[in-house]
Amino acid sequence: MSRLLRRPRLAALSLLATGWLVTVGVAGLLAPWLPLPFPAGVPDLLHVAEPPSWATAPRHWLGTDLFGRDVLTELLFGARQVLLLSLPATGLAALVGALAGGGVGFWGNRGCRLPLAAWLVLLAAVWWLLALPGGGQAASLLLGAAALAWWAAPRWPWVSRAAWLLPLDSLFQAAVTLLGAVPRLVLVLALAAGPPLSTGKLLLLLVAVAWPEPARQVRAQMLRVRTLPFVEATRAAGLTTSRIWLRHALPHACRPLRATVPLSLASLIGLETTLAFLGVGRPPDVSSWGQLLSMLRQEPSAWWLLASAGGALLLTLLALQQLARANR
């Protein structure tokens, strides 16, 4: 913050950016309750694809789209997509990425040694989920064995020695390679190509393609942080490893996310509008900025669509970039 105060232009720009983002957020949140001149989803069939008319009676402040829907209403409801889809997806992706990247960076390939009981529980879970022969009975048998192993571990040394490594880092690299085999847009297009997805499923899909980015950053930072003296000190003080990881190392390893989360939100907004633009994965009656922009393909001279939806999208993305720059 002190750096911002020394550079007044940056501070003013950040203020503007925050102001715009808050406006978009409030508009999206309150869209169903705002006193709009035209209700959402109801076409004004007498005025289809008309530029803004401020003088004559049906005042469509920002014009109407190709179906005769009011652009201002559509724009406000489109902000809901940003709020209900892109924002939670970014948050969840950052959370998953921080936990995965932090864990992988801290324990690496040789640090995570699961005891016999944990392996048995995992095996039981897989057995039950896949409904392998025996089903529930076999799974409960395995769980019983796990409980026995857990009980026996402190008493018999050979049980506690039976702990196999979980190669976290290799698993992580494999997952990242798998998700990086094709560009993100192509992967999302391929996975969303089915019948229209619900908001929850689309959210999961966005999180699934977005988590490797924060995970990679947190992993790199964690590799540095775990060798710092203060982590050694917590170890010497006798804290448990999980506590050191969660309370001491992870908060430091997550520092780079402060600057990159606005950027990943921007890229997810871009991805979501792109999907809506191509008409993939969402039912056609969901308002979105991308959907408004897609009408330009049929009506290339509809400047009011480009100006309103494109302008809102552009301002949001630039504001997020400004936030990232200020947080760096």
Add this chain to the structure above:
Amino acid sequence: MKRWLLRQLGRAGLAAWATASLVFILSRLLTVGAEDAMLSSGNDLQVRTAATSAAAHQALRQRLGLDEPIFYVTRISRESATWRWHGTHNQYHHWLAGLLQGQLGWSYRDGQPIGPKLRTALVYTLPLAGLAAAAATLAALALGLALADGPLAAPLTGWRASLQVVLTSLQGIPVFVLALGLLFLFANPDALNLLPAYSLADNPDGLPLGDYLLQLIMPVLTLVLAVLPELALPLAAALRHELRADYATTARAKGVPAAILLRRHALPNALLPLLTSFASLLPSLLAGTVLVESVFSLPGVGRLLAEAAASHDYPVVVAGVLVTAGGRLLGLALADALYALADPRIRLAL
């Protein structure tokens, strides 16, 4: 180095196979209405009774091979929860075997084989992507050199600072917004009507080369603008880093002119770590063509993929995923060749 490349390529190939398999199996599991889509999109508009429609479904499923089990083992039904081994008579095996023989399958939408479809589409996409790759590389080199060529003080000043701000702002803008903006600016009867927008699709063969190139200007420009920041900005940063190194100071002390220092001394060293990002240029250009070809109505691979995704035409989607993954493999191999070209140490080690 050879072994490194082989491992890299092997890993990327495995990932491509796994991704395509995943998309294939997911699509076959999730899709309920593949044959519905096909039946409804058929141009016979007669009213069907329930019986004929069921029969038509069955016949269509048989023709598309959808009545076979999906994978080698499947669970018969959710209630009985037993697994059954099907041997090689399953959809996945047929798809994979066909793939190994170069047979990509048939489109759900029009029943045409995908291979020839893809080949005609590649005729449009390859020149587009190739031109864009060449133009983006040249522009990135020019801009990177221009950004780095100046006083070495930490923050950039003057027009260089503005250029950097413009490039960073460009970075986050989705490709389709760029394309729409260009289309609106340069091919609009109300604004500047300089460049032709749509007509490549009308007569693909009978077009003179000049017109063809004129029509490629805007798509190529969009792609270049989309990938330029992620190439030029790191290059400029790397160049400035190299110019602060000791060997650059020595060269300056010996009286090497600034331009020579930048091009001959700093550039080769700065390029080396950036070759990996040049490797990802090809796949990201292919992803960009999905949008660019949709906006400018070019009948290429990208538009094929976008339309297939919008109309649930899974076999075409899977083929598009494979083509993009193939582009990545090609990019990796190219980057490796460039490494050897740029760094004599690697050449000697081969």
